[in-house]
Amino acid sequence: MHNPDSTSLLVQASQDLRGTTAVPGDKSISHRAVMLAALADGTSEVRGWLAAGDTEATLHSVKALGVHVEQPAHDVLRVHGSGGLQAAEMPLDFANAGTGIRLMTGIMVGQPFASVLDGSHQLRRRPMNRIITPLAQMGADIHGEEGRAPLRIQPAGLRGIRYEMPVASAQVKSAVLLAGLFARGETTVVEPGPTRDHSECMLRAAGVDVQSEGAVVTLYPPQRLQALDFHVPGDFSSAAFLLVAAATTPVSEIRLTGINLNPTRTGLLDALRGMGAEIQVSEASMEAGEPAGTLTVKYRPLSGIEIGGDLVVRMIDEFPALMVAALCAEGRTTVRDAGELRLKETDRLSVMTQELRRLGARIDEREDGFVIEGPQKLQGADVDGHDDHRIAMSLTLAGMLAQGQTRVHDAACIADSFPGFAETMRSLGARVVSGRCE
Numbered sequence: 001m002h003n004p005d006s007t008s009l010l011v012q013a014s015q016d017l018r019g020t021t022a023v024p025g026d027k028s029i030s031h032r033a034v035m036l037a038a039l040a041d042g043t044s045e046v047r048g049w050l051a052a053g054d055t056e057a058t059l060h061s062v063k064a065l066g067v068h069v070e071q072p073a074h075d076v077l078r079v080h081g082s083g084g085l086q087a088a089e090m091p092l093d094f095a096n097a098g099t100g101i102r103l104m105t106g107i108m109v110g111q112p113f114a115s116v117l118d119g120s121h122q123l124r125r126r127p128m129n130r131i132i133t134p135l136a137q138m139g140a141d142i143h144g145e146e147g148r149a150p151l152r153i154q155p156a157g158l159r160g161i162r163y164e165m166p167v168a169s170a171q172v173k174s175a176v177l178l179a180g181l182f183a184r185g186e187t188t189v190v191e192p193g194p195t196r197d198h199s200e201c202m203l204r205a206a207g208v209d210v211q212s213e214g215a216v217v218t219l220y221p222p223q224r225l226q227a228l229d230f231h232v233p234g235d236f237s238s239a240a241f242l243l244v245a246a247a248t249t250p251v252s253e254i255r256l257t258g259i260n261l262n263p264t265r266t267g268l269l270d271a272l273r274g275m276g277a278e279i280q281v282s283e284a285s286m287e288a289g290e291p292a293g294t295l296t297v298k299y300r301p302l303s304g305i306e307i308g309g310d311l312v313v314r315m316i317d318e319f320p321a322l323m324v325a326a327l328c329a330e331g332r333t334t335v336r337d338a339g340e341l342r343l344k345e346t347d348r349l350s351v352m353t354q355e356l357r358r359l360g361a362r363i364d365e366r367e368d369g370f371v372i373e374g375p376q377k378l379q380g381a382d383v384d385g386h387d388d389h390r391i392a393m394s395l396t397l398a399g400m401l402a403q404g405q406t407r408v409h410d411a412a413c414i415a416d417s418f419p420g421f422a423e424t425m426r427s428l429g430a431r432v433v434s435g436r437c438e
């Protein structure tokens with residue numbers, strides 16, 4: 001079951017988390033920043049950039065496309081855009097990054113040269129027809145065997161379309177809008193529910209005319225993109241693990257500074273507050289159209305909640321962590337409308353259910369969600385991160401609530417989005433240490 005070379009985390013029951021910390025830059029914004037900076041005319045400076053597995057893969061692909069990038073510090077990029085890209089000699093490798101491959105595909109279909117976009121075995125399992133279908137409607141020449149990566153693209157003229165998305169996906173919306181940069185005429189995407197709008201915010205910051213009216217987003221192709229100069233706020237989806245840790249560990253109080261608070265991302269705040277958590281927002285600011293602020297969370301006993309509909313999309317990456325909160329909460333937590341979780345880095349409904357059961361949890365897995373009756377006592381055990389960063393971090397939180405020791409195998413993947421996770425947890429008082437598997 002375990003890869004003997006991967007790094008594991010040893011976790012003990014923890015109490016009384018305290019302190020103030022920041023988290024690494026937002027993953028979604030970092031991907032978009034390096035892509036748009038590569039297309040822009042001039043030098044962009046991106047501070048607070050996330051130097052992690054997923055975003056490094058996008059950075060490598062941009063460099064392979066002939067863009068000169070300096071990295072004066074690990075989290076600062078100076079991207080020298082010349083308003084165009086050059087053909088890469090090799091397939092572009094997006095490792096485990098679904099956002100990287102799907103958004104870059106939107107860009108690559110608009111280029112006057114052929115390209116191949118690929119990734120890890122895990123990424124090759126993920127569905128790509130959701131972007132192939134609308135991009136082909138725009139005129140793109142794109143092929144992926146059985147709707148999977150590797151994606152092979154030949155140059156073709158694009159035309160703007162009006163696309164009504166069958167699933168609420170920011171990656172699909174973004175891929176279509178990015179292709180729209182290179183299309184004849186305007187491109188409109190209609191969302192079935194509100195998804196994260198980082199692409200729209202950053203395209204506007206680059207001077208592109210993007211109009212949003214409710215669920216309808218329209219992009220008018222620009223002559224050129226302006227260079228960017230901004231600071232990436234901390235990733236709410238990384239902060240989410242610290243929020244849940246403090247909300248479930250008596251008698252914690254922690255402060256998280258500089259966190260992105262784009263309302264299309266902060267559904268977990270609504271969910272945790274609905275469960276009785278005490279979370280305050282202060283020091284609100286704006287950067288490149290993105291709201292940020294400080295979050296203070298105090299431990300309070302939690303109760304169960306029902307989650308479905310639009311809230312699911314606003315917290316789509318936070319369900320593995322929410323499952324851990326539900327195990328601590330008094331009463332029943334029911335999640336519906338979350339079938340998309342089965343199409344992430346892993347089938348997160350099935351993998352979380354399977355791994356939490358190793359700790360003794362009782363979970364009723366449903367086709368589009370789960371039901372958990374709490375509170376439940378957990379017992380430390382060996383669990384597996386399945387090469388999925390959010391699974392490995394959520395199992396660490398579960399280990400902090402369990403009696404005895406939990407070993408999270410295959411935890412190296414945490415560096416895909418949150419390098420320094422274990423150190424950050426320790427700085428708040430959690431008993432989490434790295435250990436190689438024997």
Ligand code: S3P
Pocket residue numbers: 027028029099168169170171172174196316317340
């Ligand atoms: C992302 C969109 C979401 C999310 C992913 C990042 C993005 O995926 O789960 O982690 O940056 O656009 P979907 O668009 O597939 O829902």
